[in-house]
Amino acid sequence: MSYVIVVNGLSKKFRRYHPDRPFTLQEAVLGGLGRIKPVEYLWALRDISFQIESGRMVGVFGPNGAGKSTLLRLIGGVGKPDAGSVTVRGRIGALLDLGAGFHPDLTGRENVFVAGVISGLTRREVSEKFDSIVGFAELEEFIDSPVRTYSTGMLMRLAFSVAVHVEPEILLIDEVLAVGDIMFQRKCIEQIIKLKAKGCTIILVTHDTAQIRNLCDEAIWLHRGRVVARGPTNAVVDQYIAEGFAETKRRTPAEWPVAHTDAGTELRINENRFGSLELEIRAVKLLNGKGLPINEIKSGDQLCVVIEYNASQPIPGPIFFININREDGLVCYDTTTSGAGLNLPTIQGNGKVKLYIERLDLTRGLYYVNVGVCERDWAYSYDYHQRVYPLVISSDGGEKGIIHPPHRWEIEGEQKLQTTMPFRRTP
Amino acid sequence: MIIPEFSPSRRLIYIFDLLFELVARDMKLRYKRSVLGIAWSLLNPLFQLLVLLFIFNMVVPVNIPNYFSFLFTGLLSWIWFQSSLLLATGAIVENRDLIKKPGFPAAILPTVSVTSSLIHFLIAIPILLIFLKLDGIRLTSASLALPVAIAIQFILTLSLAFLLATFQVVFRDTQYLLGVFLNLLFFLIPIFYDASKVPERFKTLYNLNPMVHIIEAYRAILIRGELPDNLSLLLVGLLATGLLIFSFKIFKRASYYFAEEL
Numbered sequence: 141m142s143y144v145i146v147v148n149g150l151s152k153k154f155r156r157y158h159p160d161r162p163f164t165l166q167e168a169v170l171g172g173l174g175r176i177k178p179v180e181y182l183w184a185l186r187d188i189s190f191q192i193e194s195g196r197m198v199g200v201f202g203p204n205g206a207g208k209s210t211l212l213r214l215i216g217g218v219g220k221p222d223a224g225s226v227t228v229r230g231r232i233g234a235l236l237d238l239g240a241g242f243h244p245d246l247t248g249r250e251n252v253f254v255a256g257v258i259s260g261l262t263r264r265e266v267s268e269k270f271d272s273i274v275g276f277a278e279l280e281e282f283i284d285s286p287v288r289t290y291s292t293g294m295l296m297r298l299a300f301s302v303a304v305h306v307e308p309e310i311l312l313i314d315e316v317l318a319v320g321d322i323m324f325q326r327k328c329i330e331q332i333i334k335l336k337a338k339g340c341t342i343i344l345v346t347h348d349t350a351q352i353r354n355l356c357d358e359a360i361w362l363h364r365g366r367v368v369a370r371g372p373t374n375a376v377v378d379q380y381i382a383e384g385f386a387e388t389k390r391r392t393p394a395e396w397p398v399a400h401t402d403a404g405t406e407l408r409i410n411e412n413r414f415g416s417l418e419l420e421i422r423a424v425k426l427l428n429g430k431g432l433p434i435n436e437i438k439s440g441d442q443l444c445v446v447i448e449y450n451a452s453q454p455i456p457g458p459i460f461f462i463n464i465n466r467e468d469g470l471v472c473y474d475t476t477t478s479g480a481g482l483n484l485p486t487i488q489g490n491g492k493v494k495l496y497i498e499r500l501d502l503t504r505g506l507y508y509v510n511v512g513v514c515e516r517d518w519a520y521s522y523d524y525h526q527r528v529y530p531l532v533i534s535s536d537g538g539e540k541g542i543i544h545p546p547h548r549w550e551i552e553g554e555q556k557l558q559t560t561m562p563f564r565r566t567p
Numbered sequence: 568m569i570i571p572e573f574s575p576s577r578r579l580i581y582i583f584d585l586l587f588e589l590v591a592r593d594m595k596l597r598y599k600r601s602v603l604g605i606a607w608s609l610l611n612p613l614f615q616l617l618v619l620l621f622i623f624n625m626v627v628p629v630n631i632p633n634y635f636s637f638l639f640t641g642l643l644s645w646i647w648f649q650s651s652l653l654l655a656t657g658a659i660v661e662n663r664d665l666i667k668k669p670g671f672p673a674a675i676l677p678t679v680s681v682t683s684s685l686i687h688f689l690i691a692i693p694i695l696l697i698f699l700k701l702d703g704i705r706l707t708s709a710s711l712a713l714p715v716a717i718a719i720q721f722i723l724t725l726s727l728a729f730l731l732a733t734f735q736v737v738f739r740d741t742q743y744l745l746g747v748f749l750n751l752l753f754f755l756i757p758i759f760y761d762a763s764k765v766p767e768r769f770k771t772l773y774n775l776n777p778m779v780h781i782i783e784a785y786r787a788i789l790i791r792g793e794l795p796d797n798l799s800l801l802l803v804g805l806l807a808t809g810l811l812i813f814s815f816k817i818f819k820r821a822s823y824y825f826a827e828e829l
Contacts, residue, residue, distance in 0.1 A: 154827060155827075162738075163738065163739050164739055164740035165740050165741065165744060166736040166740055166744075173823050213667070213669070213826065215669075216668075216669025216670065217669055217670060218666075218667055218668070218669055218826045219823055219824070219826050219827060220823035232669050232670050233666060234669045235669075236667070236668065236669070237664060237667070238667055240664035240665060240667070241664060241665055241668075243592065243596060245596055246592065246596070250592070250595060254588050254589070254592050255590055257581075257584050257585050257587075257588040257589075258585070258588075258665060258668065258671060260581070260669075260670055262577070262584045263584040263587065263588065264581050264584075271807055311671060441705075449788060474689050489636065496686075
């Protein structure tokens with residue numbers, strides 16, 4: 141087994157200084173040098189050990205301040221561990237802050253050379269890859285214009301293009317996939333998958349567990365500088381979500397006035413409603429294609445889910461999620477705002493979030509639309525309504541299973557007209 | 568610890584290319600939007616030259632032969648030294664995004680500052696040669712020693728650049744204090760006067776300043792057309808090299824903390 145990254149007992153502490161720490165020599169001389177020493181140390185990482193095999197993609201997640209970025213930086217050789225060691229074999233590429241070293245007054249061409257060399261290529265290698273870099277960024281026409289005339293999207297494309305052309309053996313990615321438009325993100329992800337296919341080892345740091353599920357082979361869950369869990373992605377993320385649900389239950393108030401939905405269902409705290417309620421879901425509406433409230437649709441019809449919320453205090457970057465569950469609890473569809481690349485700003489007051497589903501191709505039966513909104517790190521829910529909004533899906537055929545795609549049967553071959561056999565459904 | 572798959576020779580090419588691109592970036596940025604372009608770099612020394620010429624020819628005459636060339640030689644060397652240090656002091660603090668980039672060698676940044684200023688120095692050399700010609704001075708084979716003097720000044724400046732760039736990370740007024748200090752130092756280096764005029768009892772102290780010997784060396788080579796005082800130049804060279812090793816070590820040790828201090 142060849143490990144390309146070996147992290148062994150890694151610890152890193154940050155120095156916290158006296159609030160009056162002198163930042164100039166003048167202050168130091170006048171105020172005395174006593175305050176220049178750190179007053180305390182904060183452990184950003186504590187005794188972290190893991191190994192990553194060549195060609196694996198590993199997701200690192202955890203709440204803010206968990207030490208994710210610090211870990212990534214130490215692996216990249218920026219800074220020095222206070223204990224333990226990091227051994228990395230191979231050329232490191234980084235998608236940390238895209239556009240580092242780009243200067244607005246230089247042209248795209250000049251910036252590509254500077255950024256390419258800063259990222260670890262020689263000038264000759266940059267020349268060889270130049271056309272490919274510009275082509276990938278789709279900026280052929282603008283490459284000789286100053287970068288200050290570019291849009292943010294153009295700049296990101298160019299920076300990303302340079303970064304992936306370094307052809308790293310180890311790629312460190314920190315949240316960058318959260319920038320740019322959806323098309324660009326998709327392109328980035330495709331390119332990352334290509335790099336992985338070529339055998340590049342990748343570490344992805346993100347808040348977004350959905351992204352980790354989609355992309356990573358393994359996951360590491362960090363909390364306050366320690367590894368909480370590590371292993372196959374789904375197992376770790378499931379554990380995280382289960383923990384999130386437990387945390388939600390801990391934060392759910394014991395008493396809360398019973399509310400009623402439009403359909404008259406009672407919303408009872410700790411029964412079908414969970415969450416810390418700093419952000420409340422006031423109403424949920426299910427609408428058909430014509431915008432009329434419904435609780436029954438035909439399979440394949442359009443459905444719009446409207447969530448009306450009220451945030452009594454500023455809520456930074458909440459994630460709204462909606463899932464459609466069969467009566468027996470099977471999750472048929474699950475979507476989140478962050479999974480769709482929507483990063484909400486800090487919200488406060490009243491607002492609406494709408495989800496449009498163009499076709500809901502589920503087999504007929506009774507379903508529940510569960511809606512919720514959770515903290516930006518998925519640490520707990522603000523409000524979650526479980527099995528409150530029923531949705532009946534009807535269809536003409538007698539299909540079984542889960543999905544009900546648009547379909548038709550066609551029979552070819554000779555058929556004896558006299559003895560027409562009825563089609564038999566295979567059970 | 569990072570074990571790269573590259574050979575040392577590629578590393579060397581890479582470091583050179585990085586230096587080249589960053590120096591080129593400095594140059595382009597400085598002259599991109601100006602009509603005069605790179606000629607701007609000559610204006611600063613030429614104006615300083617004119618002012619000093621006026622004062623020390625007309626107001627307080629110093630009576631040094633070939634004063635035009637004498638002054639310009641000293642001035643160019645000084646401006647290179649001064650602007651390198653001022654630039655290098657901010658080199659780390661002003662490039663925080665590069666410092667935080669994995670694999671980026673922080674030590675390149677002060678080197679870029681000193682090299683950019685060196686290029687301005689080199690651009691002005693043809694003008695200096697014209698002045699020498701106007702003063703009727705002929706270059707001799709001693710000019711071959713010029714690169715040695717330049718190399719020694721480079722090493723000396725670079726070693727100070729590493730220390731100052733590190734210091735600026737801790738104390739953000741280093742650049743300002745350096746400006747004050749350099750203003751004083753200007754008078755303690757024989758730029759507009761002859762070092763032989765320094766009274767005997769101060770001479771030992773005065774000669775402790777390595778820049779004194781470097782400027783004297785330029786003058787010996789270019790104006791008097793003779794080899795410089797080899798012993799003092801050798802000592803300055805050794806001192807500069809020792810200082811470079813020392814300050815590079817300090818810089819290297821401190822550089823692990825740059826990313827978190829910025």
